[in-house]
Amino acid sequence: MAAQRNIPVIDLLDFPNQSSKLVAASEEWGCFRLINYHDVLPATLMADMKTVVRSLLDLPAEIKQRNLDVITGSGYMAPSAKNPLYEALGLYDMASPRDVDNFCSQLDASPHQRETIMRYAEGVHELFMSIGKNLAESLGVKSENIGIENWPCQFRINKYNFTPDSVGSPGVQIHTDSGFLTILQDDEEVGGLEVMDHSGEFIPVDPWPGTLLVNLGDMATLWSNGRLCNVKHRVQCKEAKLRVSIASFLLGPKETVEPPKELVDDDHPRLYVATTYEDYRKMRFSTKLHAGEALALLHTP
Ligand SMILES: O=C(O)CCC(=O)C(=O)O
Numbered sequence: 001m002a003a004q005r006n007i008p009v010i011d012l013l014d015f016p017n018q019s020s021k022l023v024a025a026s027e028e029w030g031c032f033r034l035i036n037y038h039d040v041l042p043a044t045l046m047a048d049m050k051t052v053v054r055s056l057l058d059l060p061a062e063i064k065q066r067n068l069d070v071i072t073g074s075g076y077m078a079p080s081a082k083n084p085l086y087e088a089l090g091l092y093d094m095a096s097p098r099d100v101d102n103f104c105s106q107l108d109a110s111p112h113q114r115e116t117i118m119r120y121a122e123g124v125h126e127l128f129m130s131i132g133k134n135l136a137e138s139l140g141v142k143s144e145n146i147g148i149e150n151w152p153c154q155f156r157i158n159k160y161n162f163t164p165d166s167v168g169s170p171g172v173q174i175h176t177d178s179g180f181l182t183i184l185q186d187d188e189e190v191g192g193l194e195v196m197d198h199s200g201e202f203i204p205v206d207p208w209p210g211t212l213l214v215n216l217g218d219m220a221t222l223w224s225n226g227r228l229c230n231v232k233h234r235v236q237c238k239e240a241k242l243r244v245s246i247a248s249f250l251l252g253p254k255e256t257v258e259p260p261k262e263l264v265d266d267d268h269p270r271l272y273v274a275t276t277y278e279d280y281r282k283m284r285f286s287t288k289l290h291a292g293e294a295l296a297l298l299h300t301p
């Protein structure tokens with residue numbers, strides 16, 4: 001068996017030293033483990049958030065059903081025939097205090113739960129800004145020109161009810177994330193997440209408490225004129241345990257996605273026609289192309 005390739009690790013406190021490593025990780029893998037971000041998102045807040053999230057996912061179905069979609073797929077997702085083990089709650093824009101407030105009200109969150117969710121949303125947003133800025137600058141793009149401060153941030157909490165019977169079956173099928181960046185606080189103990197490497201092989205993402213997984217999605221590929229990799233991933237049931245993860249998605253601009261001028265030249269002609277994140281998302285849903293294939297429909301003639 002070939003030696004297993006390891007997912008790259010990026011130290012947020014070591015920039016600009018880590019710039020070339022960040023670019024390599026984002027081009028080759030489209031994902032990396034992030035360490036040393038605790039001044040922005042403290043370990044205690046991550047642990048408190050995990051407790052809150054577990055109790056929200058344990059609410060009775062009739063309460064969870066109040067968590068309605070704001071855009072397709074943003075609200076409660078009950079276990080389905082396709083994904084019988086999987087369930088999720090979510091909100092459209094965690095950068096909007098009103099959206100966070102609505103989400104908390106729908107689920108009758110206590111003042112302590114509300115406070116934890118608000119602080120987590122602020123921390124994750126700040127982390128997105130920091131990763132986005134480092135990524136842009138590492139690519140030679142002026143970060144103040146991309147405007148990511150105004151991009152919506154979807155938030156989703158995932159629960160996988162793995163049972164002895166389900167070992168070996170999928171929790172979530174292969175997909176790419178549709179947005180620009182994803183910050184995933186995965187389960188501290190239960191693995192199952194797998195990312196596809198360059199050769200098409202699935203590599204397990206083993207739990208590593210005290211770190212986060214960052215994924216690049218379809219918008220990163222569009223925005224970078226094809227330079228950055230939108231990582232394909234899935235969740236497999238490996239053991240009969242409950243698995244809980246917290247995913248935050250920095251989606252993309254509300255306006256048209258334009259690659260920065262630094263990433264387009266004669267050697268790198270424009271690969272994709274202009275679109276908005278929302279139109280792209282609708283296209284993914286209508287074509288049922290959830291693993292990045294919808295990008296091919298946007299190729300320039
Ligand atoms: O639960 C996980 O580890 C991954 C979830 C995921 O890929 C997603 O929510 O898009």
Ligand SMILES: [Fe+2]
Pocket residue numbers: 175176177233
């Ligand atoms: Fe995902």
